[in-house]
Amino acid sequence: MSKIKVVHYINQFFAGIGGEEFADHKPEIKDGVVGPGMAFAASFGESAEIVSTIICGDSYFNENLEQAKKTILDMLKDIKPDIFIAGPAFNAGRYGVACGTICDAVKQELQIPVLTGMYEENPGAEMFKDKLYIIATKDSAAGMRSAVPPMATLALKLAKGEKIGASKEEGYMPGLTRVNFFEEQRGSKRAVDMLLSKMAGKPFVTEYPMPDFDRVEPNHAIKDMKSVTLAIVTSGGIVPKGNPDRIESSSASKFGEYDITGVDNLTADTFETAHGGYDPVYANTDADRVLPVDVLRDFEREGIIGKLHNKYYATVGNGTSTKNSKNYAAEIAQRLKNDNVQAVILTST
Amino acid sequence: MVKEIERAGIPVVHVCTVTPISMTVGANRIVPAVAIPYPLGNPALSEAEEKELRRKILNTALSALETEIDGQTIFEVK
Numbered sequence: 554m555s556k557i558k559v560v561h562y563i564n565q566f567f568a569g570i571g572g573e574e575f576a577d578h579k580p581e582i583k584d585g586v587v588g589p590g591m592a593f594a595a596s597f598g599e600s601a602e603i604v605s606t607i608i609c610g611d612s613y614f615n616e617n618l619e620q621a622k623k624t625i626l627d628m629l630k631d632i633k634p635d636i637f638i639a640g641p642a643f644n645a646g647r648y649g650v651a652c653g654t655i656c657d658a659v660k661q662e663l664q665i666p667v668l669t670g671m672y673e674e675n676p677g678a679e680m681f682k683d684k685l686y687i688i689a690t691k692d693s694a695a696g697m698r699s700a701v702p703p704m705a706t707l708a709l710k711l712a713k714g715e716k717i718g719a720s721k722e723e724g725y726m727p728g729l730t731r732v733n734f735f736e737e738q739r740g741s742k743r744a745v746d747m748l749l750s751k752m753a754g755k756p757f758v759t760e761y762p763m764p765d766f767d768r769v770e771p772n773h774a775i776k777d778m779k780s781v782t783l784a785i786v787t788s789g790g791i792v793p794k795g796n797p798d799r800i801e802s803s804s805a806s807k808f809g810e811y812d813i814t815g816v817d818n819l820t821a822d823t824f825e826t827a828h829g830g831y832d833p834v835y836a837n838t839d840a841d842r843v844l845p846v847d848v849l850r851d852f853e854r855e856g857i858i859g860k861l862h863n864k865y866y867a868t869v870g871n872g873t874s875t876k877n878s879k880n881y882a883a884e885i886a887q888r889l890k891n892d893n894v895q896a897v898i899l900t901s902t
Numbered sequence: 903m904v905k906e907i908e909r910a911g912i913p914v915v916h917v918c919t920v921t922p923i924s925m926t927v928g929a930n931r932i933v934p935a936v937a938i939p940y941p942l943g944n945p946a947l948s949e950a951e952e953k954e955l956r957r958k959i960l961n962t963a964l965s966a967l968e969t970e971i972d973g974q975t976i977f978e979v980k
Contacts (some may be wrong), residue, residue, distance in 0.1 A: 575938075576938070576939075586905070612937070612938045613940070615919070615920045616904035616919060616937055616938065617940065646920075646923065647938070650920060650922065650923060676923045676926055676927065679926045680922060680923075680926050680951070694969045697948075702952070719929065754969075766927065767905070767928060768928050769905045769909045769928060769930070770908075771908065771910045771913075771930035771931065771971050771972070771973070771974075772908060772911060772912065772913040772914075772930075773913065773967050773970065774913065774967065774969050774970045775913055775967045775968050776968075777962055778967070778968060786903065786907065788903060789941070831938050832939045833939070833940040834939070835939045835940040835943065836939065836940070836947050839943065841942070841943065842940040842942050842943030842945075842952075842956075843940070843941060843942065843943075843944045843955075845956050845959075845960055846954065847956070848953060848957045848960050849960065851957070852960070852964075857964070858927065858964070870903075878903050879903075879905075879906055881903065881909055882903035882904075882905075882906035883906045883909075883910070885903075885906075885907070885912065886906055886907045886909070886910030886912060889907070889910070889912060890910055890911070890912065893910065894912060896912065896913050896914070896915075897907050897913070897914040897915070897965050898910050898914075898915055898917060898960070899903060899904050899907065899914055899915070899916050899917070900916075900917045900918065900935070900941055900942065900964050901916065901917070901919075901924070901935075901941070902905075902918075902938050902939060902941055
């Protein structure tokens with residue numbers, strides 16, 4: 554059998570082009586291996602070859618979804634790879650969404666097998682794990698070494714059209730195809746065994762985990778905007794200049810509460826962003842672009858809203874775990890309620 | 903974060919660029935923003951035009967808060 558043809562998709566960062574300041578990089582195709590492709594090539598040995606690498610900036614992809622998809626699909630039409638691999642994206646949100654989106658498009662439009670990898674809390678995982686094989690990886694690029702072998706193994710199987718094992722064996726996220734098989738023990742015996750284990754406080758594995766539908770019903774609409782106190786909250790990391798609480802640029806361990814009494818406009822001298830997951834130039838020049846105090850003050854003056862709350866809340870949503878974000882927001886919500894805030898605008902970058 | 907604020911009983915609108923993420927996370931009232939590094943601005947515009955753009959997005963955000971909804975809804979900026 555001739556070598557399996559692989560095309561690899563990576564972002565601007567892993568391609569060595571640069572960080573956030575290059576996140577607008579348009580899709581580009583290069584011959585052969587770039588960046589993490591080396592690790593895949595080593596793992597494939599003689600059985601497969603990365604013929605091309607497609608590089609695209611994370612912001613470009615997410616802000617120009619349709620155009621980015623089209624450009625990349627066009628690039629692939631002539632190459633006709635046996636398998637398309639994206640990432641791994643670890644906990645990089647926009648990269649994960651890009652990997653999932655492009656894999657889904659390649660699979661649907663070109664009928665080519667696809668594979669990606671990312672951390673389970675990456676938003677791309679929730680969006681695509683019921684559509685694609687996604688290998689579960691660690692949350693940072695330090696996990697590259699453990700991510701590549703299961704990805705390479707599964708990629709070869711997919712390319713060859715071999716039978717794919719259960720999610721637990723192959724390392725991909727469950728949620729995809731359900732395969733019938735015969736258990737050795739019948740259901741009643743397995744259920745009683747499980748119950749006995751549970752009663753004895755021993756570990757047991759459910760055969761049908763309940764899906765986690767954590768949805769919150771929308772609250773009622775505001776009836777009289779002219780009389781409400783409105784607050785702004787952001788995950789975009791806007792802090793007073795100098796970042797007094799030292800909110801971390803990623804995996805934030807806290808949120809900040811800041812007084813904006815008498816502040817009409819955020820300027821480069823007074824506010825900045827602490828966020829390390831997007832190009833900070835624009836927010837540092839004018840933080841109203843993320844935390845729109847200037848216009849909300851106008852609304853207040855013009856009587857469109859009752860009052861802009863004199864405190865705003867900010868954290869950095871870059872790689873911050875769902876659990877921490879949830880806790881911060883629950884605490885923020887409590888403080889807003891104590892201050893009789895009736896509506897919130899939450900901005901995200 | 904949006905969900906926790908909603909859960910506490912305060913109507914909330916999420917202004918963000920990558921709306922599919924907002925949908926997945928479970929925000930109910932969603933307003934699409936301009937770009938990831940400047941959701942409510944655009945450095946290519948003049949200062950006055952940029953503020954006008956921001957005002958348009960925030961007007962949409964206020965209308966979203968004033969609209970009764972049954973489920974997740976994206977309010978396009980007009």
